[in-house]
Amino acid sequence: MNRALRAIARYPVIGATVLVGIVVFSLQAADMPTASTWLAVVYVAGFVVWTIIGMVRDVVRGHVGLDVLAVIAMVSTLAVGEYIASLIIVLMLSGGEALEDYAGRRATRELTALLDRSPRIAHVIEHPDAVDSDQVRDVPADDVAVGDVLLVRPAEIVPVDAELLTEAGSFDESSITGESMPVTRTAGEEVLSGAVNGQRAVRVRALRRSADSQYQQIVALVREAQESRAPVVRLADRFAIPFTAASLAIAGAAWGLSGDPTRFAEVLVLATPCPLLIAAPVAFLGGLSRAAKAGVIIKGGAVIEQLARVRSAAFDKTGTLTEGRPDLVDVRPADGFDPDEVLGLAAAAEQYSSHVLAEGIRRAAADRGIVVSAATEAREAATNGVTAVIDGRTVVVGKPAYVASLAPDTERLSLEPGQAAAYVAVDGRFAGALVLADDPRPETASVVAWLREHDVERVTMLTGDAHPTAEAIGRSVGIDDVRAELLPGQKVLLAAQLRPRPVLMVGDGVNDAPVLAAADVGIAMGAKGATAAGDAASAVILQDSLAKVADAVAIGRHTLRVAFAAIWIGIGLSIGLMLIATTGLIPAVAGALTQEFVDLAAILYALRALTGPAVTLPAVAGPEGSVPATPAQTSG
Template sequence: MPNAAPAASPEVSIWRRLWRRRQLAIALLAIVGIAIHLLLRFGTGASPGSYNIPLWITLAIGGIPLILELLDKVIHLEFGADLLAGISIVASALLDEYLAGSIVVLMLSGGEALESFAVGRASAVLQALAKRLPSVAHRRSGSALEDVEVDSINVGDVIVILPHEVSPVDGIVIEGHSVMDESYLTGEPYMMSKTPGVSVMSGAINGDGALTIRAERQAIDSRYAKIMEVMRKSEEQRPRMRRLADQLGAFYTPLALIIAGIAWYLSGDATRFLAVIVVATPCPLLIAIPVAIIGSISLAAQMGVIVRQPAALEQIDRCRTVIFDKTGTLTYGEPRLYEQWNAPGSDPIETLALVASLERYSKHPLAAAIQKAADATVAAYEVSEASELPGQGMSGLVHGRQVRITSRKQLVQQQPNADLPPQQGGLECVILVDEQPAAVYFFRDAPRREGKRFIDHLGPRHQISKLMLVTGDRESEARFLAEQVGIAEVHFNQTPEQKLDLVRAETAANATIFVGDGINDAPSLTAATVGVAFGQNSDVTTEAAAVVVLDSSLETVDKLLHIGRRMRAIALESAVGGIALSMIGMLIAAAGWLPPVAGAISQEVIDVIVVLNALRAAFPPRELTDYDK
């Protein structure tokens, strides 16, 4: 299977896998050692020299490596909460409390194993994506087909996709007619027609007809691989709130040592010091925060959101300014054909039939509008050729006529004296039939049905104090949309550079969310505190956006806001609640009512409780939106 560019080097990935396996092995060793100890001690009546051997082995194999790692941290002046674990293991060995020390080893290694389990659960969406793509492709060599590894496909190779197979790479159809299901990428629930000249995307499921394509990208550079890459990166990055846990541990560690020291001093009993430290050991507790973040990333993926930067989940609930791009965000990105101009002598019905037949093979936003206008009134013609190059419009051979769909600017460059109607607000396209101007179609992009209700609820429900519309469109189009959805501050005719300057200025004043469709918005997505890209365009998987909303829905943006708020609440609840429970346990141990072994068991119970609480973040609540859709 082809792999997207990894988020970390192979050596780092291998080291992480070995570390996780090692922690699981140590946890199993600790369980076995403790079980044998209890059996020998209470089942056979063996001497202490015999029944403590399994515990010595556990402490040696599991405890010594941990202590060496902690010593390295101390040398580098890193005093985290896991320092308490090392102190408790050393103290238990010195005070002959081997069982308590072994339980601490189990607690630490078991916590690491639990984190690995949580990461695995959070990676389920990524694993499902990975399983979708085939590992073998049918490459045509002359008149023969050979099965090759997808990794070995090069640009220009000719690949045959059989019926109901998954496309292994991005490419262009050169032979065959079929339909493909691309809904996993586009969010569109319908099948896309494929004919020579039309592009296909990796991961799309072929229909009943065989297709022959020419590979346009290697598997590692395909759009499918890019989605896998951003999902992998979102899980590999260390969450910023984990550093908050380290900061909590920085004050918690000396506080625990002070309480333990006072208990030892007042009682004169060193085991009280050990009991307090064992209860205070919070390493698995601190895992609860990243578990909450990873679980929220998993929940977001279930809702159709890829969180590329985990810190965005922490930051988004603090944002007080939202800046919207126009097309495809507050509008549907599906323009409606509202007016036609036809050249003298041109048949409007015939022209519409020719154009609509060709547009069946296009992903351009105007294609759907033309097809919708034509569906009920004109018949579909056979298309024998179709070509759509970026920035060049679309052309093809339809019903024996050469049809070209282009822009006013390109036509004027080629035919300066072309007779065209005055330009209007909104979008337009120029139709040429047999290289003669035949029609001009005018379009308007309708506001989203739920747009105003969504905008109106941001202030009272999410404490958003400033809303802005920033667009490159004309003033008339921008103000028309702003009035429809209820945004007072409008910036129109904005170039990408001007957008960037505006977003930087707003972000300097307040934390901002920029919502765009990914086209020409990359600088603004990067400059905002949280960049949210709508996923109906190929550019949204670039490095610019912190979050990608695959279904391009305002409702999903609202879900994202609630997931961020919920994640922060659960993470802090887990951390602060766990520390509070540990503090109660420390005071009980300091009073002499909780011996070291019982303290270790009670701390293990506390850690399991808070980690399980953090895992709640991965499960959807009853409702994730709070406005009337």
């Protein structure tokens, strides 16, 4: 009973229409046909006026009003005395809102689950220095400050990105990364917000505020995706005028050939706009939800439509085509410098850099037990290098051209394919170079091959790295078109010039943000928290796997096919039934009821966007041998 009352309160027009229908039938049963007719006419006329006002608002916003067919159908059924049919049309239109809500909830189940699981409460430990103290105060997750020590109880959600203080813990990160198995973290490792703690309570230290944490970034992306309806409008507008014209033409012909105006109304009650108004949006929402389940947050239906049409793809190299974890393989000091000295100074300067090579240099110094001094001054020239003052010495680490501009005696090294070098200068003198190697991801060659097999005509690499390294990586993964040593602005220019379009760009770093924003579709590898890139991108991959690019493209194409198929199912059934109605075989009341089944068929078909075939990456022979064909995701 309570559920029924809530439904009536949520959809008052449905309740009012049902009530009017009951009263109309009661008046007819009481042999009061005039009263029942006038009640139906007044109610339907009021609904027609309300619908026309909404249509005018849509036209002002630049959208074609598809409800014009329903309005004409209601007016025509009233004009020929088929007021029961007109009430059914009112019920159909008002019920369409409820049907859309149901289908929308079903289609966005995965997206909504992410929002519902958003952490809200955190347990802040009052006296964290006391080892056995578990005295806590509960605060909103948004109020947690960086450095707060938190208690996360068993099965609770980690409220913010944090460092694990307990010796070890097990966490379910499936809502963030899509990884179904729990992962074990040890003391000192980062635990992402949104992860579900295992069976033991753990202590963590907040690394970021809630708004800056990984899960909240995902939630923001999801909200943006849910609020986007642009392609739905375009699809509806694309079909609205032709469908309206065809429906009116069939109805007019039926009237003209039969000489009976009732035939006009009987045809139009079957001209349903719901496949355009509801089925297409449901298909796009289903695609967004399926992508979220696969570990890709797509920022709205417009992106899905672009993904479905992608014809060129461009990739950044480091962290995108490659693992993004370069390891130090050699230190080549210049005369007068010691290898450990060069590595220590470089690591000290690179403390202040976000470049992926910097992480490898810092890690190598730590592994060798080299003490890294603090800098008294540091600055970074984006994509070029860093300059820092270490123990009174000016240290520069970066690209050869940048270092050579400050140390003219810089000598370029001869590198093996796939290697990269960070050049070091001290007090204006060349001090040596650090050689690092970053291997391609094992799935990269298969992803490139899959794109080529699926109508992506051009695949290119846009990178700021040196030509020899970039070309070696390109050859190993099957990319012949390699553009290297590019600045961010040059990447943007080249992406704008790529043909054919639309162009997909995939990157992972802060420096990729401009080109991701400039591409027709930008996909950010967001598993490692590249927030700026994620903000600029059209879609964000939550797992550290390039295979999700193939998933995103496949989901986009499947979703668009389902949306168009749902539209054509609705239109095809409607036109077929309208042609039958021209013969007078379908009375107006039966036609209005039949229209509901047409709507339901189109909407149920649109929900097929929630499932789809698995993406299987082809086997490709790479530098390490043959890479087996692997499923990029599971179906449905």
